[in-house]
Amino acid sequence: MKHKAVNRRSVVIGIGVAAGAAATGGIALGAQADEAETSSATSGSAGSLTFDKDDYTELTATITTDTGDKLVKYHFYKAVTYVTKPVDEKYQCLNVSVPVEIDGTTVDATRAPIVFANSVGGYMPSSVADAEGVGGGGVTGGPGAGTPSGAPSASASSSAGSSDATSGGNAMVNARGGMVNLGKLGLAAGYVVVEPGARGRTLTDSQGTYYGTAPAAVVDLKAAVRYVRANKGVIPGDTDRIVSTGTSAGGALSSLLGASGDSRIYSSYLKEIGAAEASDAVFAAGAWCPITDLEHADGAYEWNWGTNATNSGSQVDRTVSKTLQAQYAEYQASLKLRGLNGFGRLTARNYDEYLLKQYLQPSATAYLADLSDADRTTYLAANTFITWSAGKATFTWGDFLTHVGARKKSAPAFDAFDLSAGENNEFGTGATQSRHFTAYSLKNDTTGVTSKRLDSDIPEKLDLMNPMYHLANKNPGRARHWWIRLGTKDSDTSLNISANLAAALDNLGDNVNHLYYWDEGHGSNIDAADFITWIAKVTGHRTK
Structure with a gap:
């Protein structure tokens, strides 16, 4: 039911993923001039930045979790413009979902953590304006936006095949080939879910001007965080406990949000679009296969x-x-950088040894230990490069590269x-x-x-888009809690990009939970339930 009739601002809509649709997390990269998405950018004042807590639709959804299906009744706030001077409201808006009842039990989400789930993929535009419920946002631009750079793997043994689908950091693949949507899982756990849209690289106006290239996406996401924090006490949820999530380019942006909180280098960009005068720091950041540190990638x-x-x-x-x-x-x-667990200084000469000891062999060990005796025997027979002894897997770096393949x-x-x-x-x-x-x-x-x-603005743009810049400068506004994941067969980027990110955070004393999924490809998320539990742990949230 519609709780309150209002004259909503006009929002350009037309592309989106219906709520509950099984969307893959295709991360399409590469574009040709005649393939850029053209949009009629809107500008001018969008009005007040005060959240209207009475302007919601009450919805019900059945959400599948690791512990079974949950029937969730929630309040859905649709397409709320988060800046006063939007370039394009189709992208510069957010949706908010607030649980009020789970399996018949009333939920008070007043102080619940906020899952800030971006659906950016491939640095392309992401819109929630057409969503009809939680989890309905996604990447726009479609298959014409360029050559696919990766999509979630189809199974636990697959190495991230290409896909024309373009959903984003909110929709990932589990070990069984099913879809994972962190927004939905967060809602089922009793958390408030904010799903922001953001401009992306393929957007052009009627004059052919690109208005979504760097740093537009991170500026928009920061503006969305500012909107939420500016409405503390009005918008449901604990605005001091925002947990960002994202995959691939969305994972890079989630990392960037976490690393760059309250950095002044974004001030002019945020002022230009009329962002709220509030903090854009997040409490924690989740990043899956982040495509980041581009100038060194x-x-x-x-x-x-x-x-x-x-x-x-x-x-x-x-x-x-x-x-x-x-x-x-x-x-x-x-x-x-120093490696985790006392490894010492990380160099190009010893990084293979570090990845093997810290991530790859433990990942294979966990995978094999979880198999039945018969399945483990079969797997080892097909992968003779692995030595399985005393419950541990060992192998060489060269054999690992051969195993991954192309x-x-x-x-x-x-x-x-x-x-x-x-x-x-x-x-x-x-x-x-x-x-x-x-x-x-x-x-x-x-x-x-x-x-x-290089053009004179490139160095600044690179800093604006790279979390490592902010970590090197020990940004005091950064998040202190991090969840980072990557598949061992993900060759959309290098394995040491996220390992460097984790090491930089660890060296600063932050809480880092980082591991690699064995034999998984791009966009995998096989421990989503653990992440949802981790949110409660790091935020101190306790459900009744």
Whole structure:
């Protein structure tokens, strides 16, 4: 039922995923000029930033959890514009879902944690304006937005096949091939769920100007956090206990929200769109397979997957790969990070050993230990590179790379020489669709770019989009609780990108829960129930 009749602001709608739809988390990257999504951007004042607690629709949903189905009655606040000067309200709005009854028992969510679930994928635009209930938002732009860069794996033994579907950081794949939606699971646990939309890289106005490229997505998400925190005591939930979530590019943005809380470098961008005068810090951040640290991602990718052939069976240019590996070695040394559990200084020379000991062998051990004796015997017979002794799995780095098989991307993986990668589009500006953001790729450009230097705004844009920048500067407004996950067969990025993120956080003294899913591909989430429990633990929330 509709609780209150109001004259809602006009919101451009038309693309979205219906509530409860089984949407995959396709993370499409790469775009051509004639494939950019065109939208009639709206501008001007959207009015007050005061949340109307009486403007909701009461909905009921059956949500499947690890402990069975739960019947949840909740209040749904739809398409609330979170800035006063929106560029495009279709994207700069959020939905709020507040549980009021679970399996017939009344729920008081006044002080419940807030799950801030972005559905960004591929740095593309994400809208919740068309959603009819919790979990209904998703990436827009569709399959025409570029070459897929990865989607959730179809099964626990699959290595992230391509997909044309484009849902985002809210919809992931579990070990059984079913869908995981953290917004829905949070609601079923009695948490308040905020699902924000955000501009993305493919948006152009009628003049062909790109208005969703960097740093638009993170600026929008920060503005959404500010809106929620500015409405403390009005919007349901504990606005001091916001837990961000996201996958792939959405995972990168969740990491960025967590690392960059209250950083002043976003101030002018937030003021420009009329964001609330409030904190944009989040309490905790969950990131699944984050595609981040973009200016160093090419080198990290070659360090990790450089010896692996592509899907076509061919090797990438060895000169390019080795040059990027050398660049990465220099960068890794400059970080001066110490590995978890007393490993010591992380370098390009010992990172394979670190990944094996800290993540990969424990991941395989946990996977094998969970199998029946018969299934374990079968798996080991098919994967003779693993030594199983005294309940532990061991293997070499080289054998692990062979086990993973084909790499998902060519070289360079992120700043393509021909400007074809989605990340090139992410750093587009004005009427220019795509730009180089590393000096090496600019030097080796194959499109006819004549400039010898990166555009002057690129360094700032890179800082705005990289959580590692904020961690290197020990940002005091960062989140202190982190949940990071990645599949061992995920070659959409390198395994050491999230490991560096975790190490940087650990070195700062933050609470980091980081592990890798054995044999899982891009977009996997096989311990979602544990994450929901973790939220209660770190926030101190207790349900009655």
